[in-house]
Amino acid sequence: MGLFSKKKKKLFGEILIDKGLATSGDIDDALKIQKQIWEEKQVQKAIGVILCEKGIIDMEDVNGVLKEQKQSEEFMLRTFIYSAFHSRQPR
Numbered sequence: 001m002g003l004f005s006k007k008k009k010k011l012f013g014e015i016l017i018d019k020g021l022a023t024s025g026d027i028d029d030a031l032k033i034q035k036q037i038w039e040e041k042q043v044q045k046a047i048g049v050i051l052c053e054k055g056i057i058d059m060e061d062v063n064g065v066l067k068e069q070k071q072s073e074e075f076m077l078r079t080f081i082y083s084a085f086h087s088r089q090p091r
Contacts, residue, residue: 009072012047015065016057026056 010018013027030050037045048062 009069012065012069015068016051016061019065021057021061021065022051026051026054030054030056 013022013030016022017024017027027047030047033050034045034047037043048057048065051057052059052062
């Protein structure tokens with residue numbers, strides 16, 4: 001892994017799809033609702049809340065996905081820091 005690798009974190013909806021908790025259609029619909037709420041009220045409603053309100057997932061699912069995202073971010077940060085201090089620099 002290079003010092004500045006471009007591994008991106010998985011989005012909330014991507015994790016739900018990977019776990020079989022939601023379909024891509026569910027995520028698309030929730031994103032449309034999220035956009036509509038923003039345009040009407042200038043309120044950013046979390047996609048997890050929208051999916052809970054629609055009965056697609058529950059708060060346990062939301063918490064599990066958020067925990068997975070956090071662990072992934074911490075792993076990427078640790079990997080970056082390790083690479084920064086242990087990579088061989090050309091002379």
